[in-house]
Amino acid sequence: MSLRGIGFLLQCYLVLAAAMYFDLGEQEQKCIIEEIPEDMLVTGYFLLEPWEMNALSHSPHLGVTVTVRDPNHEVVMSKRYGKFAKFTFTSHASGQHYLCFQTNSTRFSVFAGERLKLHLDVQMGEHSVHPVTDKTKDNLETLENSLRHLIDQMIFITRQQEYQREKEEVFRQIGENTNSKVLWWAMVQTSVLLTVGFWQMKRLKDFFIAKKLV
Amino acid sequence: MYGLFRLVLQLLSAQLLCVWVLGSELTFELPDNAKQCFYEDIIIGTKCTLEFQVVTGGHYDVDCRLEDPEGTTLYKEMKKQYDSFTFTAAKNGTYKFCFSNEFSTFTHKTVYFDFQVGDDPPLFPNENRVTALTQMESACVSIHEALKSVIDYQTHFRLREAQGRSRAEDLNTRVAFWSIGEALILLVVSISQVVLLRSFFSDKKTTTTRVGS
Numbered sequence: 001m002s003l004r005g006i007g008f009l010l011q012c013y014l015v016l017a018a019a020m021y022f023d024l025g026e027q028e029q030k031c032i033i034e035e036i037p038e039d040m041l042v043t044g045y046f047l048l049e050p051w052e053m054n055a056l057s058h059s060p061h062l063g064v065t066v067t068v069r070d071p072n073h074e075v076v077m078s079k080r081y082g083k084f085a086k087f088t089f090t091s092h093a094s095g096q097h098y099l100c101f102q103t104n105s106t107r108f109s110v111f112a113g114e115r116l117k118l119h120l121d122v123q124m125g126e127h128s129v130h131p132v133t134d135k136t137k138d139n140l141e142t143l144e145n146s147l148r149h150l151i152d153q154m155i156f157i158t159r160q161q162e163y164q165r166e167k168e169e170v171f172r173q174i175g176e177n178t179n180s181k182v183l184w185w186a187m188v189q190t191s192v193l194l195t196v197g198f199w200q201m202k203r204l205k206d207f208f209i210a211k212k213l214v
Numbered sequence: 215m216y217g218l219f220r221l222v223l224q225l226l227s228a229q230l231l232c233v234w235v236l237g238s239e240l241t242f243e244l245p246d247n248a249k250q251c252f253y254e255d256i257i258i259g260t261k262c263t264l265e266f267q268v269v270t271g272g273h274y275d276v277d278c279r280l281e282d283p284e285g286t287t288l289y290k291e292m293k294k295q296y297d298s299f300t301f302t303a304a305k306n307g308t309y310k311f312c313f314s315n316e317f318s319t320f321t322h323k324t325v326y327f328d329f330q331v332g333d334d335p336p337l338f339p340n341e342n343r344v345t346a347l348t349q350m351e352s353a354c355v356s357i358h359e360a361l362k363s364v365i366d367y368q369t370h371f372r373l374r375e376a377q378g379r380s381r382a383e384d385l386n387t388r389v390a391f392w393s394i395g396e397a398l399i400l401l402v403v404s405i406s407q408v409v410l411l412r413s414f415f416s417d418k419k420t421t422t423t424r425v426g427s
Binding site for chain 1: 243324348361362364375383389390400401404407415
């Protein structure tokens, strides 16, 4: 059982090592934004490596602090990991979540400014096609697995659509808000214009009468 | 012994999957005057697609550049709102693509990009394939393809909606800001007009009396 677990992690490591990466400086924080609907399980894999593969001039105590913020900018999860890890979290609110990665190492800051590679892979939902770990010769079981995968995909799509409906509601509210604001402020401005006009005329008339020019 | 053999087999299949399973989509924030680069190792002959869209910020445009391992620019566009670029990797190595917001002085941009490398893993792995797919399996495969395109369309729709909503929010704040500003300006200008006119006439009065005497 543990052999399979190790095998799975090693697979992830290998797949991730060839995945996309971006540069991260020491003590630098970089964030990515993910639109996540409610109650969605999000799995992320990351791998931190030095920029030059053969330059192991610093201590290997590299680590990453992963901070996840929800749409209200409250911290959902903040954990420290080693160089390679898998992190998961479930979203409680729907909206834009911020996944921030910051490197931290136990080295002196004299060597700060060295570049590091951060490989990243974030998956939402449980519907990604994992390699078949059970080498079942039974066609029915493979069919069952595929159907389960299709059902997961459809649930993911339905959740995204519900989330989309919520956001369109917000969009429509903004539009109607703008409309009523335009109307209200136009009326206010017209009334200000009229009031001020009358006031001007009245003051000037009184002024000229007082000065005996009229 | 058998467990070890299975482990080795899994590792080998993972290496094969490296060609397939790489496709990353990310949304990130690009501060003003900043440039953000992403790198990916690609094997020769793989068909790749880079697609990006600016979601929020300013005029919703960004500079994008894609370079191959030797530094030759494969794709370069300035101030684009969204685009899609497909290419086949002609060399082995690390490809680099960068998004730049250096032309903007104070607007942050949120950029979404989707970099697909190779094809998606098939639903039914072909290791034990001796016969053609049964009807059930081919039905599953077509449903899978349809669902993948649904997810793809949904992503595009979501991005467009986010862009529209961002513009609507900007409009909302701008309307409020400028309306209040205009009302204030109106008040200030009209009061100062009256004050100025009064000051003209009081000066003239004193000069006329002085001239008279």
